[in-house]
Amino acid sequence: MSDLKNDWIARLSPGASFADVGGLWGTVNEKVSVAMRAGARECTMADITPQGHELWSAFDRHCAGLGVAGYRKLTVDIVAPQPELALGVHDVVHCSGIIYHLPDPFRMLRNLHRVTRRHLIVTSMVVAEEMRTPAGTLPFGPDEARFVPTLTPASRAIVAAYFDALGIRIAAINGEAEPWIYPDGQENYGPWWWLYSPAFFRGMAEVAGFAVEGECWTWESRAYSLLLRPLEEARRAAP
Numbered sequence: 001m002s003d004l005k006n007d008w009i010a011r012l013s014p015g016a017s018f019a020d021v022g023g024l025w026g027t028v029n030e031k032v033s034v035a036m037r038a039g040a041r042e043c044t045m046a047d048i049t050p051q052g053h054e055l056w057s058a059f060d061r062h063c064a065g066l067g068v069a070g071y072r073k074l075t076v077d078i079v080a081p082q083p084e085l086a087l088g089v090h091d092v093v094h095c096s097g098i099i100y101h102l103p104d105p106f107r108m109l110r111n112l113h114r115v116t117r118r119h120l121i122v123t124s125m126v127v128a129e130e131m132r133t134p135a136g137t138l139p140f141g142p143d144e145a146r147f148v149p150t151l152t153p154a155s156r157a158i159v160a161a162y163f164d165a166l167g168i169r170i171a172a173i174n175g176e177a178e179p180w181i182y183p184d185g186q187e188n189y190g191p192w193w194w195l196y197s198p199a200f201f202r203g204m205a206e207v208a209g210f211a212v213e214g215e216c217w218t219w220e221s222r223a224y225s226l227l228l229r230p231l232e233e234a235r236r237a238a239p
Helices: 004-012 032-037 054-065 105-114 153-166 198-207 231-237
Strands: 017-021 042-047 072-075 090-096 116-125 130-133 136-139 210-218 223-230
Touching (some): 004 090, 004 223, 017 032, 032 042, 032 054, 105 116, 105 198, 136 153, 198 210, 198 223, 210 231, 223 231
Parallel strands (some): 017 042, 017 090, 042 072
Antiparallel strands (some): 116 223, 210 223
C-alpha cells in the first residue's frame, strides 16, 4: 500500500530544503531518504539524541544501504525555545511519533511552526472519538483530550481495555509505570502524556497557526497524519 506521506514528500521536496525532526529512533519512520531521492536541495536529520550515539551510526548505515548520502545531522531539542537557532527554517518539515510523548504538545506545534517555511507533515498516535470497551465508554471529541498522568482509575481501565484490544502496551496505562519527571527535573519523553482524537489533533494544529491541506490515517488506523501549511504562507499562496 502506498504511503500518502511519502507521496506528499515526493511532491513537495524537489528543489526544497527538508528537515526530519525526531526520526532517528530505529530509523523506522525517517523521511530524509525519501526527500533526498525525490530531489530535495538539502536534507537534515534533527534529533534530540547526542552526536556519537549508536542511533546516529545506525541511521548512517540505513541511508548507505539506500544509496543516500550528503545529509546534515543535528542534535536539536524541538521543544527548547527558539528552535530555529539550532535547526534553521526549512521549506518542508516532517515530524512523526513525538508529539504525544511530550507534556506540552501545543508548544511543540508552535515550535514546528517556527522552523517551517512552506509545509509541515506531522503524525501523532490518536484514539477513537468514542472508546467503547467492556470496561465502559469514554468520549474523545473535538474538544476533549485526556492527560494520562491524571487518568482516574475508571478512565484508565477503559483506556487500558482499548489498547489491550489493539495489542499495544503503553506505560502507565496497560504497561509498567514510569516516572513522569526524573530526579534531575527533566520530563520523561518515554510514556504517552496525552490521548486525543484526530479532530482534536487537527484543531490544535489550526490554533497553532496552520492551515490543513491534507490528512490521512497510518499504522492500521492507529495514527493520523496532517499536511499543514503556515497560515501566513497559505494566504500568500491563495489565488
